[in-house]
Amino acid sequence: MGRSMAQLELRNVTKRYENGFEAVSNFNLDIQDKEFIIFVGPSGCGKSTTLRMIAGLEEASEGEIWIDDRLVNYVEPKDRDLSMVFQNYALYPNMTVYDNIAFSLQVRRLPKKEIDNRVREVARILEIENLLDRRPKDLSGGQKQRVAIGNAIIRRPKALLMDEPLSNLDAKLRGQMRVELAKLHERLDTTFIYVTHDQTEAMTLGTRIVVMKDGRIQQADTPKMLYEHPVNRFVAGFIGSPAMNFLEGVVCCEEKKLWLRCGARMDFELTWCSVYSVLTDYIAKTVTAGIRPEDIYLEEEYRKMGQEEQKGLKAVKVTVTARELLGAENILYFQAGENDLIAKVGPECAYRSGEEITLYFDTKRMHFFDAGIGMNVERCELG
Ligand SMILES: Nc1ncnc2c1ncn2[C@@H]1O[C@H](COP(=O)(O)OP(=O)(O)OP(=O)(O)O)[C@@H](O)[C@H]1O
Numbered sequence: 001m002g003r004s005m006a007q008l009e010l011r012n013v014t015k016r017y018e019n020g021f022e023a024v025s026n027f028n029l030d031i032q033d034k035e036f037i038i039f040v041g042p043s044g045c046g047k048s049t050t051l052r053m054i055a056g057l058e059e060a061s062e063g064e065i066w067i068d069d070r071l072v073n074y075v076e077p078k079d080r081d082l083s084m085v086f087q088n089y090a091l092y093p094n095m096t097v098y099d100n101i102a103f104s105l106q107v108r109r110l111p112k113k114e115i116d117n118r119v120r121e122v123a124r125i126l127e128i129e130n131l132l133d134r135r136p137k138d139l140s141g142g143q144k145q146r147v148a149i150g151n152a153i154i155r156r157p158k159a160l161l162m163d164e165p166l167s168n169l170d171a172k173l174r175g176q177m178r179v180e181l182a183k184l185h186e187r188l189d190t191t192f193i194y195v196t197h198d199q200t201e202a203m204t205l206g207t208r209i210v211v212m213k214d215g216r217i218q219q220a221d222t223p224k225m226l227y228e229h230p231v232n233r234f235v236a237g238f239i240g241s242p243a244m245n246f247l248e249g250v251v252c253c254e255e256k257k258l259w260l261r262c263g264a265r266m267d268f269e270l271t272w273c274s275v276y277s278v279l280t281d282y283i284a285k286t287v288t289a290g291i292r293p294e295d296i297y298l299e300e301e302y303r304k305m306g307q308e309e310q311k312g313l314k315a316v317k318v319t320v321t322a323r324e325l326l327g328a329e330n331i332l333y334f335q336a337g338e339n340d341l342i343a344k345v346g347p348e349c350a351y352r353s354g355e356e357i358t359l360y361f362d363t364k365r366m367h368f369f370d371a372g373i374g375m376n377v378e379r380c381e382l383g
């Protein structure tokens with residue numbers, strides 16, 4: 001495909017709708033050429049609004065939107081060199097797949113030969129060459145979605161904007177299309193900006209993920225950074241499935257060691273924590289500890305580990321409340337003291353509701369958040 005640079009910059013972009021509601025507040029983001037940027041966040045957090053402002057379908061109330069050194073706030077959508085794919089792929093029912101893809105070039109009166117070359121190239125990339133003569137009603141959901149994408153990319157836009165393009169597809173097809181989109185991004189050399197509230201899509205597709213809440217960016221980072229260093233409790237709970245467990249506790253210093261005391265049955269020695277030195281500022285304070293379900297192990301799993309791996313793992317007596325077998329893994333629901341928690345463990349686990357067992361919590365992988373504002377203690381400056 002032909003390619004052109006696409007760098008996008010959003011500077012202090014705010015959207016206030018006519019009723020006064022501020023849907024997006026002071027949004028700042030630099031998007032580099034060829035990035036696969038994901039906007040993710042709960043319903044109503046302003047993802048579509050932001051995407052629509054980039055596309056020019058909504059006007060920004062404040063701030064600047066730049067595409068490749070051009071201020072585009074007052075540039076018409078069609079002149080922004082962007083393409084958008086929506087959840088409800090709008091195909092022309094009476095036109096063949098070929099014409100649905102070719103349409104935007106036909107109205108621009110490009111030479112027939114050039115249009116034909118480009119339709120076939122796009123069809124090859126999307127693997128729909130054998131469908132070109134069909135009409136939309138004779139296509140599956142995933143095939144329709146590909147045609148809609150074909151229609152969007154044939155113009156060789158600087159960036160492809162997608163608003164939950166897979167949310168109408170069933171789970172299996174979504175999985176397939178997710179892989180297809182990743183391949184497409186590699187082949188196209190185009191910037192992708194993609195809205196979803198599916199965090200699997202976000203984590204697997206995004207080169208960078210922008211986590212939003214209430215119209216504000218919480219964190220814009222690589223999937224790995226979001227997973228390992230969430231800036232606050234909201235991001236920590238939003239990224240990862242099942243979600244991170246949270247426990248309140250008080251940081252204490254005894255026997256020259258730091259401990260987290262989370263009620264009667266749970267004391268965690270913090271010696272192996274990566275943020276140990278920061279936690280010394282929290283002595284006698286309450287913090288929220290976060291531990292991901294995948295960082296809690298069965299006794300059998302613990303026994304199989306080497307000595308080095310076992311370091312920092314803390315035994316906790318718990319009561320199993322439920323278990324769900326999800327193919328290759330088990331989701332174990334349990335109670336530890338006052339807390340209802342979740343562990344992701346191996347498929348061989350057969351514990352039943354009511355059983356008392358010992359689980360091992362990996363304190364090396366615990367996260368800690370300020371109990372008030374929810375900021376990760378890594379980022380907190382205690383004043
Ligand atoms: N035309 C409008 N007038 C007033 N408020 C609006 C308008 N359009 C959207 N909103 C509000 O702005 C907020 C952000 O909406 P937006 O569609 O951007 O959310 P979203 O993150 O895309 O949500 P979803 O995941 O449900 O699609 C919501 O609270 C919504 O109700």
Ligand SMILES: [Mg+2]
Pocket residue numbers: 047048049163
């Ligand atoms: Mg939306």
